Amino acid sequence: MEDPERKEHVAPVEKKKVTLDRAISMNVERVPLTMLPRYKTLSPKLLGRQRNYKQDVCVQEDECHYVKRGESPPADDMVLIDSFEDAGTEAFSVKICRDSVRQGLFDLMRCTSNRNAVHFMEDIECGTVSVEDAEPFFNRCSRMERSILLLWVAFLKKLYFLELLVRMGIDINFTEPVERFSALHLSAFSGCVECSKFLISNGANVNYAPKWFTPLHSAAFGNSFEVVKLLLNNGAKLEITGRTKTNDNFVYGTALHSAVKANAVECIPLLLAECSDINSLEPRGFSPLHSAAELGNIHPLRILLDYGVDPNLVTYDKKNTALHLAAEGGFSECISLLLSKGAHADARNHKGQTALHLAARAQSLECVEMLLSTGACDPNAVDNDMRSPLHSAVGKSLLAFEITEVLLMCKADVNQKDKYGYTPLHVAALNEQSRCVETLLYHGADVSAKTEGGISALSIIVRKTPASLGMLYQKLDSAISLSDPEASNREVEMQLDFRLLLQNCDVGEIGLLKTFVDASQKNILEHPLCEAFLYLKWEKMRKYYIARIFMYGIFVVCLSVYVLIALAYNCYNTSKAVDGNITTQTESQTQLCQDDSMIAEFFRRNPLVTEIIWFVLVFLTLCECVRKLVGCAAYSSLKQYLLQLENVVEWFVVASVFMISCFYAGRTYTWQNHVGAFAVLFGWLNLMVMIGQLPVLGTYVAMYTSVQKEFAKLFAAYLCLLIGFTISFCVIFPSSDAFGNPFVGFMKVLVMMTGELDFEDMLLGKDDEKKAPFLLEISAHVVFTVFLLFVTVILMNLLVGIAVHDIQGLQKTAGLLKLVRQTELITYIESALFSGFLPECIIRILQWTALVSPSAYRVVIQVRPLNPREKRLPKSVLKAAYEIAKQRKWFGHTVSSQGSSSSSSFKVTKSRGSSFHVPQAQEQSNIQSLFWSTEENSKGIAKLREEVQELREAMKSNADLLRQLCDLLKAKSSDC
Structure with a gap:
């Protein structure tokens, strides 16, 4: 059985300040492990605080350890999007702990260098020392040691020892130097009514607050109902607040605050009866209601609300209500209670955030569901930075996926932009939340949305969560469907729905495809849906x-x-x-x-x-x-x-x-x-x-420009060789008109590279010219021969070989290159046509003539892929689209929020020689999707099993009732 005297222990003996890299301080307190509700661990809040601190540690090292190769690329940080500012303060944990007080008194006694006094304190605690035996020892102790022993016996509720020490003339208001607790503080905390009465009768000050707390605070922390009553009857004031002696002048609140923090349910009604204004806020702007909501203490919160405390009180500095604090801590019971007592679910703090923002950021699924259902919170409410709860939900947490789904099911705006241009998709990709990214894509998130800095969501997805691209392919596949020929008794018809490509385009229609090109995802253009749309779009724009x-x-x-x-x-x-x-x-x-x-x-x-x-x-x-x-x-x-x-x-x-x-x-x-x-x-x-x-x-011009680039590289590599031959020819043929000037001679060398050598004129000379010396003729023949072999033969053949190789490579990717050029050209034309410089009437005419779908209702084209007379789309596109639609229909591949499709393993070979591939990274996504689907199916089976069991029980009860009715009818018929 646990000693009841040892059940109260919570709070620090000392504080250590640890400076982090973001200039944020954190109190480190010695709080013991316990299962008592008053010492409940604030896990959601601590997890939220932990997200604030950067994981990188600034280590000062010598710069010579690193190779200087320029600056690193900038990090993908979203401006202030992951900042987590605590709605409350750091002083909500209980400040008095029995173990810390005990250890502090032992440490204080050890400082006196009297080992016998320490052992004597242990003997008093164990009850092996009588008052008669203690008196001689007390007489041998110094005044400081007797003062410490006074605190010790008051803490242990040893009234007789306390009386003995007081008779020896010890100062009854002596306080230990660290926490500044007096004997009355410790006896009140321990709940000893007799010791408290004795101390008060001998002149102890009931309102003494040397540092932080009064004796009434201590009694509230110890949930000592009788001591609280005693102190109030002896003139203890409820409104006295303890303060630190530091520069921040931090306030710890009244005794009612302490009782709420310690979950002292018995003391709270007594203190409320003595409170003149139950809705008043202490100097730092918090009320006991805020403290109860912050700590998740449901019983004190219910007592306060039943007593008539206003549930919509706001703090001074951050304008948080109790609902904000409970949501930030993830306390669903407190939220339910506050809402039932009339708390406003849409109340906003100083940053414009609702409780739903904080609950989503705290990753508390129960709180989010409760606020959306019971509180009827607006899932699209935005704060001062234009961020919705969906921005807060897609954080670095395992529960982000579930909370995101709940918000999306409640019609949260999936494309809401904050003031920096970030959408929830940007945030989810930055936080590497693959499942959240897939869920957002499934619900229509715009991958082409750009921030104020011009960063598209797709570019972040490609770098951070490439496996999520599988959902994009699945969405494209789902836009292609087949009609049932047996039901219609007609030939097969195929529908291509372009809604996915058009739904987020503000001005033109090509924005999403241009995003694919800009994000280096050009292969997506080879999807049949994209190819079909580009073909129709080019027919309109050409x-x-x-x-x-x-x-x-x-x-x-x-x-x-x-x-x-x-x-x-x-x-x-x-x-x-x-x-x-x-x-x-x-x-x-x-x-x-x-x-x-x-x-x-x-x-x-x-x-x-x-x-x-x-x-x-x-x-x-x-x-x-x-x-x-x-x-x-x-x-x-x-x-x-x-x-x-x-x-x-x-x-x-x-x-x-x-x-x-x-x-x-x-x-x-x-x-x-x-x-x-x-x-x-x-x-x-x-x-x-x-x-x-x-x-x-376009392919032929691309070939020409490619050969130009290769020739420029080759020319730069062999320029020195050409200059050397030019000067040699100027020396050997000084009388030649072509090499009389080095600049003209260089152009002559370039002409000679093509094969126009002028052999007779240069080496044999003209008839009227004077013959050169014999040695000079030999040098001329040697240099000319070397030039012929090294430049005209080797260098030019090398250039031809490189050109042929590049042309072959371009021919392999000619189809994709054509689509990319088509996309860029259409983007340029659309931007010029719909730029806004033209009159509105002309723009309306251009929209009807240049847009594939000028009306929002015309986004589907229906074709007959097996009909040879179908000319509206190319045969290769029809064939590839038909294969995808057929496989989806046969194998039942549908898009879901967890996502599973055949696109990852499916390859459509096209007639032009190119092929459409889905990235290999999608295979991992499909394995995860299969696991998630299996898990969801298991949950569904378990739920179905429970329903069947309930049905069986209901049938059994109905059978028993029918049997009883039959017996009753038989009994009545026998009586008749």
């Missing part, structure tokens, strides 16, 4: 791009005609000279336009034609400027716009039109010829790039 190419082609042709007539052939200046305006034209300047052809004569006699061509060119240039300005909306910043080389080239061509004008001075100049030459070259080059962006021709 007319706009072809019109753009046509207009730009006319612009380039007009530019070329003007440059040829006005600059290259100098017809404008010649015509002006014929009219008498220019009389200083030399023969070299006008001979190009002096032939007798009809066209030359026409331009000489009509300089106005050249001016008209320039005005037409200016009009086309202005149209091109408008198009370029509207196209700027497709880029997020000026830097991104300028990094696109084609934009710089186009603006140079536009600017060159005004630079080569003949209208300003009435003539043209020689420097304009150079500008015009480059303008024409860049104009046709840009037209080639625009044509190459067409999906049909």
Whole structure:
């Protein structure tokens, strides 16, 4: 049997402050292990606090231990999203513990260097010493030792020893130096009424609070009803609050607070009767109701509420109600009681958070369900940072998945963004919660949602939880379905539902597919649903791009005609000279336009034609400027716009039109010829790039650009070799026109690389030239032969081999490359068309002509995959989609919140030679999904077994009732 005197023990003897890396202090208290309810461990709160502290420890080490290779990439931290601020304070645990008091008194006695006194204290505790034996020992002790013994016997409730020490003249108000407890404090805590009476009668101060507590606090901590009553009858004041002597001036509350913290159920009604204002808050802003809710003490909480305490009291600093504190601690019983007493479930604290926010963050499933059902909390309530409870739920905890499902079942907004642009999907991916990510994706979370910094949810998922991509493939598979031909007596029909691709697109329709490309998940574009949508989308958008190419082609042709007539052939200046305006034209300047052809004569006699061509060119240039300005909306910043080389080239061509004008001075100049030459070259080059962006021709342009890159690398690697041969040829052939200048000689070497060697002219020389010395001829033959072998043969064949290898690689990925180019091109056109610069009426017209689904109700296309006359989609896409739909129908693969689909092991071979794969990481996800499904099925079977058992019992009771009725009827019939 446990000694009743030893059942009260809770609180620290000393505090140690441990400084963490986030400048947060934490009290470390010596609290014993016990099963008493007043010392209940606050596990949800402590778990919440633990999430606040970073796991990395800053260790000071010598920098020479590390290789300096630049800074590490920035961490994927969401701004303040995982910060956990305690709604309460750190002083809610009980501050007096029997073991800590006992150990403190022993330590204090050891400091006196009197070992016999320590042993004597143990003997008094064991009851082996009588008062007569103690008196001689007390006389031998010093005054400090007798004072400590006074505290000890008051703590042990030894009245006779206490009387003996008081008669010896010991100060009855002596306090130990650490916690500053007096004899009356310790006797009140131990619940000794006789000792407390004796001390009070001998002058002990009932309101003495040297540091933290008064004797009334101590009695409340010990749940000593009789002592509390005694102290109140002797003038103890309830409103006295203990304070520390430190700079923070922290307040520990009144005796009623202490009774609530210690779960002293017997003392609370007595103290409430003495309280003048039951709804008053102590100086730090907390009431006993807050303390009870924070600690989860249900019995004191019920007493306070039954006594009439307002359940909606808020604290001073953080504006938390008792419901907030109970939700943060994860105390479902307290929440149920508060709600039944009229607590407001939607009350908000200083951060705008409801109790549901804190319950979700504390990972308390019962509290979340209770607040949603009983309290009718709004699952979409947002705090001051625009975060919903769903943001708080997807934290680093094993219960995050269950809480997320509960919130989503209550219609929580899955795409709610906070003020930094983070959605719950961002947070779940950052916290590496794969199951939460899959659940959010199943309920329609937008993977293309971007933060204020431009980070999409998909990019985080790819890096943090790649296994969750399986749910994305399953969602795509589920959008393809087959109709039952036996039920309809018609041929097989297949439905492709594009709702998944369109549901989160604000302006255009290609946003989700562009996110796949930006997140390096281009393989998803090969899914039949994505391919079908891209095919239909391109049919809608290609007319706009072809019109753009046509207009730009006319612009380039007009530019070329003007440059040829006005600059290259100098017809404008010649015509002006014929009219008498220019009389200083030399023969070299006008001979190009002096032939007798009809066209030359026409331009000489009509300089106005050249001016008209320039005005037409200016009009086309202005149209091109408008198009370029509207196209700027497709880029997020000026830097991104300028990094696109084609934009710089186009603006140079536009600017060159005004630079080569003949209208300003009435003539043209020689420097304009150079500008015009480059303008024409860049104009046709840009037209080639625009044509190459067409999906049909995109592969060939990609091959050309790939060979360009490889040649640039090869040229940089062998540039020194080419320069060496150039200087050697300049030395060996000094009389040659080609190698008289090193710069011209380098161009000659580049020409010789192609095979044009001029063997006769270089080595044999011309007939009228003087023969070179014999040794110089030998050197010329040697260098020329080495050049022929090393450059013309080896180097050029190497370049051809690399080009062939790259082209073969591009042909293997030609299908995927075509889809990527198609996606990027459609994104650019959509951004330009729906940028907002155009009038609303024109935008509405463009929406009906450029969108696949201009109406929200038209998101499904129905095709007949087995019909050879089906032309609405390519055959390869129909075949791949049909295989997926058929396998889903045969094997019953459906998407669920736990997710399981055939996509992970299914491979569709397409006619064009490419294949659609699901990432290998999805196999692990499917294994986990299978385990979760098995677990859910087991729970369902167990529940069904319980229902069957209940049904059996009900049938048995009904059978007994029928038997009794039959017996009763038989008895009545026999009486009759």
